[in-house]
Amino acid sequence: MATKRKWGNSMLVWTSKSSTDLAVKAVATRWLASGISKPVWWVVSLLPAAWLFYAAASDNLGANPAEALIRSTGDWTLRALCLVLAITPLRTVFGIPSLARFRRMAGLFVYFYAVLHLLAYAWFDMGFDLVQIAKDIAKRPFILVGFSALVLLTPLALTSFNRAIKALGAKRWQWLHRLVYGIAGLAILHFFWMRAGKHNFAEVAVYAAILSVLLGWRLQRYLVAKRR
């Protein structure tokens, strides 16, 4: 039976209290808190990279392997970004606190795929010519926007460890990690700009909608908390 329930002290959510739902939640919570869940998450997060590596080595990336590698790593960066931003809403709405254990790892995988994406571009499009790369960043606005997103991701990745959190202090760390909103905006702009030449916006719209819902959820919670 669905019931309206107060969640924490900030918002109302609908939760299902059927015994099946409770059992599923209990199993998910126990599994996510277990020792095996982190290695499994780690391996699953590496699967796209492993598949791309295998497909490249076995010549299975289609007619333009370089383009396929650059685009696929870009897509996986964006998907990883959506996933990391979904963790807190999922944890709160479904009441699964143990999901928080995966936030850092999920964040680092965003960075991992972003760096692979940059390396694929730098290698296959630019032959690792740093001068040409700098000229391209200055010349093509969509590359500049993607590069800015990666630059902003760097302090987040570097400060995702306990020692950095301690050194910065929780408040400053939290402020710094709000950069993720700007990164999400830049990532969508980068994708939009890249597709603008082809007037192909369907996928861009899907990712923009997902990120808007995830960021809108946080904004709504922030505004409710501020009003109290």
Ligand code: HEM
């Ligand atoms: C957070 C950082 C980034 C995200 C989320 C991201 C995401 C994406 C996405 C989703 C695509 C389109 C893939 C498709 O068409 O299916 C793409 C394409 C591309 N990105 Fe990025 N990107 C990022 C950073 C960068 C950086 C740092 C560079 C280079 C300096 C870059 C260069 C490119 C290039 C060259 C393409 C392909 C353009 C083409 O094939 O015409 N991106 N990126």
